[in-house]
Amino acid sequence: MARQAPPEEPPKGAPAWTATFGDLMNLLLCFFVLLYAFSSTDVDKFEAIAASMSKAFSIFDPGGNSVGEGDAIGNGVSQLSNVSEMVTSMGKNTTGNSDNKDYNEEGMGEETFEAESFSKDDLSSGEETGQASDNSDQQADVSQQAEITDQQAKEQLEESGTKASEELAERIEESVNEEDLSKQIDIDFTSQYVSLTMNGSLLFDSGSAKIKDSAAVTLEKVAKILEAYAGGTIEIEGHTDNVPISNSQFKSNDELSDARALSVFEYFRDNAELDPAMIKHTGRGSYVPIADNGTPEGRQLNRRVEIRIYNQLSDVS
Numbered sequence: 001m002a003r004q005a006p007p008e009e010p011p012k013g014a015p016a017w018t019a020t021f022g023d024l025m026n027l028l029l030c031f032f033v034l035l036y037a038f039s040s041t042d043v044d045k046f047e048a049i050a051a052s053m054s055k056a057f058s059i060f061d062p063g064g065n066s067v068g069e070g071d072a073i074g075n076g077v078s079q080l081s082n083v084s085e086m087v088t089s090m091g092k093n094t095t096g097n098s099d100n101k102d103y104n105e106e107g108m109g110e111e112t113f114e115a116e117s118f119s120k121d122d123l124s125s126g127e128e129t130g131q132a133s134d135n136s137d138q139q140a141d142v143s144q145q146a147e148i149t150d151q152q153a154k155e156q157l158e159e160s161g162t163k164a165s166e167e168l169a170e171r172i173e174e175s176v177n178e179e180d181l182s183k184q185i186d187i188d189f190t191s192q193y194v195s196l197t198m199n200g201s202l203l204f205d206s207g208s209a210k211i212k213d214s215a216a217v218t219l220e221k222v223a224k225i226l227e228a229y230a231g232g233t234i235e236i237e238g239h240t241d242n243v244p245i246s247n248s249q250f251k252s253n254d255e256l257s258d259a260r261a262l263s264v265f266e267y268f269r270d271n272a273e274l275d276p277a278m279i280k281h282t283g284r285g286s287y288v289p290i291a292d293n294g295t296p297e298g299r300q301l302n303r304r305v306e307i308r309i310y311n312q313l314s315d316v317s
Contacts, residue, residue, distance in 0.1 A: 035049065157313065169188075169189040179224075184199070191313075204260055209262070219268075219271075239286070261283050264281070
């Protein structure tokens with residue numbers, strides 16, 4: 001009788017499938033750690049990765065299609081199923097659709113994705129609207145501040161100009177008094193200029209633009225004042241009353257006022273050391289009265305010649 005061969009000894013060590021299973025568990029552990037890390041920084045990326053991995057490896061689907069049946073495997077799959085439910089619920093809570101019961105093969109509900117997309121669009125639209133509103137408010141604030149700044153600059157410039165004109169008017173008034181011209185000349189000032197106003201009857205005969213011989217002395221003294229204090233533009237304006245005029249020389253008050261302003265200019269040009277390029281002359285007719293043309297006294301005041309001495313801060317050139 002043949003001797004029975006001794007049974008073969010089993011291979012040493014654990015079965016080969018246990019190594020594969022252990023590696024799988026380690027990979028899954030690392031995977032869930034990564035998922036947890038992603039969920040704390042970017043929910044959108046977490047959901048996308050979870051859905052992609054679920055479709056590729058079926059790790060979130062309960063059942064043994066990829067692993068097989070067995071007690072140990074069944075327990076592991078059951079645990080994975082619990083984890084799958086937890087992760088799915090996390091995704092639902094993140095999107096705010098906790099009542100959604102329909103899930104697709106990737107473990108996420110179609111309604112959830114639609115709601116998520118809608119909420120993102122709304123959020124983007126809201127952010128853009130909010131940014132546009134903020135930008136509009138900022139632009140309005142900047143515009144308002146610019147207007148305030150411009151207004152303040154204008155007020156400061158006007159205040160400085162008024163002060164400069166006032167100081168110039170005081171010096172000119174002293175010279176006028178020294179030259180004994182206070183009865184022939186009225187002095188006034190604005191933020192732009194100091195004006196010397198002379199009555200038309202003092203300089204011209206009625207209806208004429210020729211300077212009287214008796215007015216030459218007055219204009220000579222005025223020329224000295226201009227030489228001393230006029231550092232910028234000088235403007236000569238002729239004015240009349242509203243009584244119509246028509247003679248061989250002038251057909252209207254406009255022409256008469258122009259001619260009288262030109263006559264005064266020519267006198268200063270020929271008899272004073274003034275730069276003609278800095279002297280302007282205009283006729284204003286009867287359009288800028290300073291008194292009532294309904295009375296003889298008012299008409300006499302309106303027939304005048306104004307000499308404006310602009311200060312250094314004025315914008316007239």
